Structure formats: structure tokens, C-alpha cells
Amino acid sequence: MTQNLRVKSSEFIDETNRISFKFDGKTYYGFKGDTLASALIANNIHLVGRSFKYHRPRGIMTSGSEEPNAIVQINPNSNITEPNARATEIEIYEGLEASSQNCWPSVNFDIGGINNFLAPLFPAGFYYKTFMWPKSFWEKYEFLIRHSAGLGKSPNTRDPDIYDHRNIHCDVLVVGAGISGILAARNAAKNNFKTLLLDEKNELGGSTIFEANEDNKINNNLASEWLKKEINELKNIKNLEIKTRTSVAAYHQYNYLLARENLTDHLDKKDKKNKIRQRLLKIRAKKVILATGALERPLIFNNNDRPGIMLSSAIKKYSNFYGVVCGTKNIFFTNNDSAYESALSLHNKGIKVEAVIDIRENSDAKIIKKISDAGIKIYWSHTIVDTKGYKRISSISIMRLSNDGTSVTGSKISISCDCLGIAGGWTPAVHLCTQSGSKLTFDEERKIFIPKADTKEQISVGSCGGDFELDEIIKNLNYKLKNFLNINKTDFDSIALENDHETSKRNIWLLPSDQSIGKTKPFVDYQNDATAKDIKLALREGFRSIEHVKRYTTTGMGTDQGKLGNMHALGIIADTAGVKMGELGTTTFRPPYTPLTFGTIVGRNVGKFFDTFRRTPMNDWHIKNKAEFENVGQWKRSWYYPKEDETMHQAVQRESKAARQSAGILDASTLGKIDIQGSDASEFLNRVYTNAWSKLAIGKCRYGLMLNEDGMVYDDGVTTRLGENHYIMTTTTGGAANVMGKLEDYLQTEWPELDVYLTSVTDHFATASLCGPNSKKILNKIIPDLDLSDDNFPHMSFKEVLIDKIKCRVMRISFTGELSYEINAPASYGEAIWEKCIEAGKEFNITPYGTETMHLLRAEKGFIIVGQDTDGTMTPNDLQMDWIVSKKKYDFIGKRSLYRSDTMKQNRKQLVGLLTEDPNIVLEEGAQIVSELNQKPVEMLGHVTSSYFSPNLNKSIALAVVKDGKNMRGKKLFIPMENKNISVTVSNTIFFDEENKRINA
Amino acid sequence: MFLINCPYCGERDQQEFKAGGEAHIERPKQPTELSDDEWAEYLFMRKNIKGVQFERWNHAHGCRKWFNMARDTSNDEIKAIYKMGEKPPTQ
Ligand SMILES: [Zn+2]
Secondary structure (H helix, E strand, C coil): CCCCCECCCCCCCEEEEEEEEEECCEEEEEEECCEHHHHHHHCCCCEEEECCCCCCEEECCCCCCCCCCCEEEECCCCCCCEEEEECCCCECCCCCEEEECCCCECCCCEHHHHHHHCHHHCCCCHHHHHCCCCHHHHHHHHHHHHHHCCCCCCCCCCCCCEEEEEEEEEEEEEECCCHHHHHHHHHHHHCCCCEEEECCCCCCCCCHHHCCCCCCEECCEEHHHHHHHHHHHHCCCCCEEEECCEEEEEEECCCEEEEEEECCCCCCHHHHCCCEEEEEEEEEEEEEEECCCEEECCCCCCCCCCCCEEEHHHHHHHHHCCCECCCCEEEEEECCCHHHHHHHHHHHCCCEEEEEEECCCCCCCHHHHHHHHCCCEEEECEEEEEEECCCCCCEEEEEEECCCCCCEEEEEEEEECCEEEEECCEEECCHHHHHCCCCEEEECCCCEEEECCCCCCEEECHHHHCCCCHHHHHHHHHHHHHHHHCCCCCCCCCCCEECCCCCCCCCCCCCCCCCCHHHCCCEEECCCCEEHHHHHHHHHCCCCCHHHHHHHHCCCCCCCCCCCCHHHHHHHHHHHHCCCHHHHCCCCCCCCCCCCCHHHHHCCCCHHHCCCCECCCCHHHHHHCCCEEEEECCEEEEEECCCCCCCHHHHHHHHHHHHHHCCEEEECCCCEEEEEECCCHHHHHHHHECCCCCCCCCCEEEEEEEECCCCCEEEEEEEEEEECCEEEEEECCCCHHHHHHHHHHHHHHHCCCCCCEEEECHHHEEEEEEECCCHHHHHHHHCCCCCCCCCCCCCCEEEEEEECCEEEEEEECCCCCCCEEEEEEEHHHHHHHHHHHHHHHHHHCCEECCHHHHHHHHHHCCCCCCCCCCCCCCCCCCCCCHHHCCCCCCCCCCCHHHHCCCCCCCCCEEEEEEEECCCCCCCCCCCEEECCCCCCCCCCCEEEEEEEEECCCCEEEEEEEEECHHHHCCCEEEEECCCCEEEEEEECCCCCCCCCCHHHC | CCEEEECCCEEEEHHHCEEEEECCCCCCCCHHHCCHHHHHHHHHCCCCCCCEEEEEEECCCCCCCEEEEEEECCCCEEEEEEECCCCCCCC
16 A cells, blocks of 8 residues: 555654554554554554454554454464554554454455354354253364454463562552643642652643644643643653553552553564563552543444444544544544544545534534534434445445434435544543442433542542533642642642533434344444344343343453443443433443553562572582472472482382481471460460470470361471470471461460460571481480480480580480481571581481471371371361370360360261282372272262382381271271272271380380 | 551551451350350351451561451441450440
């Protein structure tokens, strides 16, 4: 196309900076400042996509974020492609590639277009109704639906761009930099409020900035000229920060807003590199001024969706702002005066306007006379009944409207055109206002929802608050600002204003046609292909709630959330059902206002920053010695230490044997450690553990079980009495933070009278656990001065020692059943102490082992792991651990619950051991357990909780919870697996060294 | 996201806090003397009202103190914040 569709050099477009871009594989040119939409229109391209359901040709309709049709795929041939970008928002840059969506094989010839001719087969709820039956066919249906529908394609590799988050606190946040936002921000900042002004566009000034109506004047200047001066002065104002290309996505309670700042999307490809692409602003504002403007409404009539049919205000913006002509033969169709401004704008630039069709009987606004004087024909009381033109509108047919607006009369007139501007009035952009929780009220006369009331923290100014005419906007703005900011005067109290006033109004939600509605296609939601017919069908089928109609017809459920047509949908429902619109309510506007990329939402929290992780002081040693790691809560723990090409199984078998035959060493630093001090420390432990603590001697250790108030096991660990009023408690690795929180909760809220102080010291100590028959000899080499005899240092006791002048705590405790010592060293000496143990253990072939071996060894002894063998439904009795529950103590957390009828029931699931008939079969953890194989439905008795091949017993062992398991010792049960049934026998939970001899070996 | 006025630290983002369920439920002093039903009442039964509700909150990523909040669940308006052990405000 060589046609020049540029009208004059626009001040917003840099015609010296020519930019090439690709659309659907072809190269085109535009200028710096163009959007993809304006550049395409300048190249005479209106057909940019196909609709979702019927695959009808669709063109660019708007000039902003409300665009329903012109959504494109960016970088379509790259695996980091981005779908659903609005051509009206993309600023073109060198290297931009975009393509149409929803079409195959091409936008000009699309196979799915056949759906359009099959349209009677695709009524509202079609997918719900058709694809319900038979159920087994769903997979096939789904394949077909997904293949032919769907909006764009998603990228299939990691997003390479950098995103960022920033917290902002301000006194006043102004959303929207149209005339109202600019004046509000200026006044706020000048009155010493720290002010932030945001706008989604790259230029300030909203729609006033390209205003050309000579009847709208401020201080005797064109409104646009006056505003440009104001904008120029903004940069000299202190306390004012302005961000463009920044769109507010969400407005939460307490004036907490999320906004996306676009930093590089408009830059040339080479300039984007290594820069932050988008930034999520997390804004907490003391006060918020919403100045989000209004969205122009379309008109709903038969075949109102052809390429070339555009919002009247968009045509004006393309010509006045971008200097681009949308058509050479233009017609406007309106119910208000604003379309005449667009028509006059075109006419004054020498562009042909064929006619204006107005559904009103007349209007006495000054601008009407200018249109008549220009020789443009106005058809009053007329409506469009049909349009023609498949890939671009070619003509319209109009007829006279009846007085009540429900039918048409007289003869049909056909007028040819290549562009139709439609003007259905204005919808205040109240999306953010409702997101914040503010309520709306319906203005029955003007047919708009406006904010019900301003608050101390939030006001809506300008057209989003329902003020559309210049004098009204400024007057109300001044009044509202004075109250809101508590100031005596504004900078614009005595401004001179001149503007036209609209007096004549007529609103018809669904315009009639000479054909019956069944034969027409009046689109309400362009993106989702929902028509007025669908809405009426939904009502006929009994849907009443607006939320239900919306879901059934999918009206307003596209990526544009139906910004254009929602009001018409409501209006049609109200008219059809015979209720008032205000009573019908409105649907909820949910964040985000416009789609956000996942990258922006997660910001820097990707890859290794996704979550915090914790490493022990011995971590470097583990890495050097080729440990494999596993995640335990936030900790990275050594899992096992494979030698050469050992598998995990081989490594664990070797480690497990070594620990029992000679010596093993485990990094136990991750166990939670809580330092407990105070004169009531013993009493406190009595209340939080099931067993008694008052008589524990200083220097002794004791295992404790902690319950929830509901009697279920919550955590366990060994606590040591360091002094009269001083204990150190250990918790499970994963439970540490929760236990700390729970203990603090009880101390602060239930027992504030107790003199107890808790300190989390998990990170203060590194713990090396020496285990095995030779552990005593190794410890003796490290601490030769310490008498390790059973008399002086028996099992379950503690010594404070010096190792190389480093004060360490050594506990003789065991989680493996072997003779075992835990050396607790200050964290910064952890690695040194660990290496000392390794060095001293060399002659005994000391073997480092990880969590997997630890789990295996403890399972051989039948020691539980809270969270693996328990799941929040196990009492001490269920675990066969009655021995740890004190009968004498009057109370402890969870005690009363142990006597509830439910917890005392005989046939609860109880912890048992399982031995497989074939000792080589290792059960799957989580596998279900049954007693009968032929019964249907089969009763599930429980499941396997821990399962290993024990190298020390040379057979498979498992722990399981089984209904009434206590009484099943010796009974044969089955584990049904996919291909086989495994026979097992219920056993004791202790498989190894039942007499506990090895602890003192 | 709420802006919560911790009685010990001042206004902070909600993300620093942890909600802890209904407030003013005292742990019975003599649990063993309660019937199953009475104990269940303490253990399980919680109010879920539309309107002003009294809740426990913990400044978990701050001073770690527990305190009480009166919150209108219909619009999330925080009506009052008061320390543990203090009586709830009467309207
Ligand atoms: Zn605090």
C-alpha cells in the first residue's frame, strides 16, 4: 500500500524517526510515537484478527487499553512470544514483530470463519450443553475446542527479561493524568503533600491534549493549548513524582495499590538488553485521587463488529494525536454531541465525512450547526439496521426509529463508507473505585454508574466521577480538592471557562433492526463473541442474576473484562426482564485492570531467589565431599554421600551398615533449638510436654512429646536441663518455627503469669552427631580429659566441655539406637569441630551419613518421625507411646482431648510394623493396606508411612498406620499394587535391638 | 492488604502479621472437669460472623507480640486494636 494516510505532522509523532516493524510476516513502516494500531491504520490495515467463537474478521476499535479486538501475538516466531497484547497500547520500536491471533491459516483466509455461517449452532451456553455428553468423549471435544479456540499461544521457555518490585509510600496518589488528574496532582504537591501521579499512556494530558473544539476554552485558549502549558510547569513542582506508561492493576483495601511500570517495552530491540523490563509498584497512599476518566460506549446494532467500525473518540485520537486517517469516506453514528466533534475534526483536515446518523430527534449544541454548515448530512431519529463489507465495512443501511425506540419505520437508505465512528456515550471508569471496596450508585437519568460517596481516603474526580463537561469538571474538582486536602483555595478557583453544553439525550441499549433479532448479530462483547441475542436467550432460559448471565453467555469474561459492552449487557437484561438497572447491580470488576505478565508479579523472586534457603555451618564440607542435598523446610540437608558411581540405594546401605558396625557422623545442625530460661521453666515444660519435667536433674536430658490441644502429636525432641532455671529444647527441623510460635502464644496469652523467656538459638549452634560402637573412642580422642564412663557420662546426660578452647555442649543421646553423642559447637566453629571428628574417626573408618540413612536407622528402631509417621490425627496412644503420657500431671496441652470418646475409640488407626512375606520387596510409602482381596468395595485399613530395606537385618521393614493395628500382631494383610498384591505380616514397631543393649555398648 | 497498627510497633503491612483466630476464648483452668461437649465447645467451636468480629493477631515478622483486633468482616474495616488481656471495646 502506498496510500498516504497521514494527515499532517502531529506534534506527538516524530516523522524524522522512521521505524520498521513486521505484522503477519510483512514489513511496514511507522514513526516514533506510533502505536502498532496507529501504524497499521496508517498502512490502511484494519483487519487485524478474528473473533474468538465465530472467527469473524475484526479490526481496531479503540485507541486504548479497553481494546477488545486488536489483540496480537508479539514475537510470534520466538519461544518467548507474548500473547494477547493490545495493538492500541504497543508503542512500535525497531524490530517489533507481531501477528494476528485466532486465525488459521491466515487472518485473510481463516478456516474457522465457517463457524460464522454455522452461528445458529453456537448459541449461548453452547459449549456447556453440547460437550456434556457422553462423558468419555470429553477428551476429544477438548482437543477440538482447544485447537480452534483459545487466545494466542503461550511462551514455552523461561522468560529472559528482568522484572523488579518497588515499595512506594506517598501522601497523595493520583491515578490518571488527564486534565483532572493533572490539576489535582498540581494542587496536592503545591500544598506540601508528597504526590505521585500515574498514567498508563506515554503522554500526559488524557483526551484534552488533542482536543480541537474551539468552543472549549480555558482562559481564552484552546483547552489543549492551556493544558500543555500546565504540563510543562509540572516538572518545576517539588513533591511531585510522575510516572507514565504505568498502569494501576489493582486497588486493595487501606489504599494499597499495585501498578505496573513499563520501562523498556517501547524501546528498540537493541536498547532493551540488560534493562529492567517492567516494575511492579506496591503503593501505600494516605489518600488516593482517582482520575481514571471514562470509556466511550459503542452502540449495539446488527453487524456492529466489522473492521472499520471504530469508536468515534478513537477516530478523533488517530487523526488529532497520531495524524492518521482511519477512513476516506467516514460516517458517524451517535446518541450524543461528542461524535460531531470527531466529525468536525476530520472535516477540518479535509477528510470526507459522508453523514452523521443520530438516534436523537435533535440537538441545539453549537457544534451541530458547524456540521450542518459544513454540508454534512445529519439523519435525526435514524438508526443503522445493518452493515455490509466482510473484511472492511463498505456500507450501512439506515431507517427511521419509532418514537419508543423499539422498532424502525419507513424506507431503508443505504450509504457507502469505509469507516464508521460509533458514539454511544460515556462510561465512567469506576473499576479501581469498586476494587477498593467503594460502592456505586446508578444515575438513572444519565445511565451511568458513579461512585456512591467520596471518603476521607479516596475521591473520584473528572469523568470517572460522573463529570463530563469542562466547567462542571473544574468546578467540582475545586470543591472536592478543598475538602479532601483540607485547603482553603486551589490554583484554579478563578479560571475562565467556556464550553458547549449537551442538553439532548437519548439512550437505547439495543437498537432495533428491520429483521427479527434471531437473524441479527448485535455484538455486546466483541472479544467473546457474545451478542444481545445470547443475553436474551439466557434470560429466556431462566437466568436472572447478572453474575449467572455473564458466565452463561461469557459476556465480559475476556481479557478486556468487557470494558466496552458491560453496560449494554446490563441494560439489555434490565429492559428484557423489566427491572431497573440500579436494582440489577453491576458485576464485580476484578484485578488486574489490564493483564499483567507473571514476570512482573514475581519480580526478582525467581530461580534461587524463589524462596529463602538455609545452609548449615558444615555446608562447604558436604559440598566438597559430594553430598546430595534434600530440602527439609527451608534447609538444604545432606541426603546421602555417594561414592564414585554409587546409586542412592547403594550409598544408603553402605552408610547404614557403617554407622552400626563402626562409626557414622551426621550433621544435625538443622534441629530446632529453643533456649528456655526463667524461674517457671520447669512448670512451663510440664504444661507443654506430655511427660513430667520437675524431677529432671541438672545435666540430664529427656525426650518429650508435644501435643496440640486436640490431643494429636505435634512435635517431639530432646530437652536438656542446663541449670536450675535453664533448659535447651530441641524440636524437629521442619517444626522449629511453629513450635516457637506456639510456645510464645501460650506464654503471652494463656499463662502470662509464668516467669519464662524463650529464645530461638537454632542458628547459634552447629551439631555433629557421632554414632556407632566406636563413637566413644573417637570422642575420647577429641576430648581426652573427659571421663566417658557410663557412671560419669551415662545415656541421656549432658556435659559442657572445651574442645580447642571452644565451649561445646555434648549430649549423650541417640536417634539410631547406637551409642551416640551430639556435639553442639558455636555455629562459627561448626566446620572445624566437624573436621576434627572426621580426622579423629579416620582410623575407625568414620562414615558421614545423610538424612536418608538417619531415617533408615531410626526406622529399624521404630522411632517415629513427626510429620512422616504422624499426620495430625495420631494420639500418643495411636503411636503405642502411652509410656510417655504422664498420668499424674493435672494438665498439659492436649491432655483433656486424650479422654474424648473419639480419641479413646478402640479401632483408631495405630502405628504398627509390617514385614513383607518376600523380604526383598520394599513397600511404597503411602501404599494402602487391606485385609481382603476379593471384597468390593474393599475397606482401606491404613497406609504405609515409612519403608526401607534394612542392611542390618537384611530384609525389608516398614512402619504403617492400620485400623485397630494394636490387636493385629501376627495377622496377614495385603498391599494391593498396580500389578500385584503384596503379602505382609503385622509386627512390632521395633525391628532391631529390641532390648536396647547397643546404647550402652 | 491491611495496614495494621501494632500496639507495640505502629502501622505495618499485613504481610508482617499472622492471624490467630477468634479472640477472648480462654483456655479452661480445669479441663478435666469438663464434659466432652464442654471441652469440644472450647476446642472446636468458633464464630464466623458478618460484622464486627474480635480476632487475635500476631506481629510474627516484627515484635512477635500477640494482640487483639476488632474487625468488620463485611468491609474489612479495623475498628479497634488492643493489647492482650484488655477488654474488647464496647462499640
Ligand atoms: Zn509489633
